[in-house]
Amino acid sequence: MSASPVRRRTAPTWFAATIAGVFGLFYAYALWAGVTYLVAMAQTASSAGGSLTPAAWIAMIMTIAIPVVVFIAAVLLGRRREAWKLILLLLVGLCLTAVFWLNVQAYTSTQVVFS
Numbered sequence: 001m002s003a004s005p006v007r008r009r010t011a012p013t014w015f016a017a018t019i020a021g022v023f024g025l026f027y028a029y030a031l032w033a034g035v036t037y038l039v040a041m042a043q044t045a046s047s048a049g050g051s052l053t054p055a056a057w058i059a060m061i062m063t064i065a066i067p068v069v070v071f072i073a074a075v076l077l078g079r080r081r082e083a084w085k086l087i088l089l090l091l092v093g094l095c096l097t098a099v100f101w102l103n104v105q106a107y108t109s110t111q112v113v114f115s
Helices: 013-047 054-078 083-110
Strands: none
8 A cells, every 4th residue: 555646737848938038028028127227217317417326226126126136936836837827926926016116206306315
C-alpha cells in the first residue's frame, strides 16, 4: 500500500512565460511612467531655481523600483502554480503598483516637493 504522490496541475512553461510577458508590458509601462515623472518633476524644480526634496526623490525612485520588485515577486510566487493563480498574482501586483503610483501623485500634488 503505497501512497501515490499528489500531482499539481501547473501551467506549461511556455504559457506561464506568455502570461508573464503580457503582464510584463503593463509593469514596464508603470516603470516608464515613473521615470518620465521623475524627469519631469526634476526639470520643473530646476527651472524654478530649486530642487526636489529628499522625500520626493525617495517617493519618485520608489515609483521606478516598485513595479520591478512586485513583478519579480509575483512571477516567483506564481511560476509553479496553475495559470489562473499566476494571473491573479500578477493582477494583484499591478493593482498594488497602481495604488502606490496614485499615492505618489497625491503626495507630489499636495506637498511642497521643491526646496
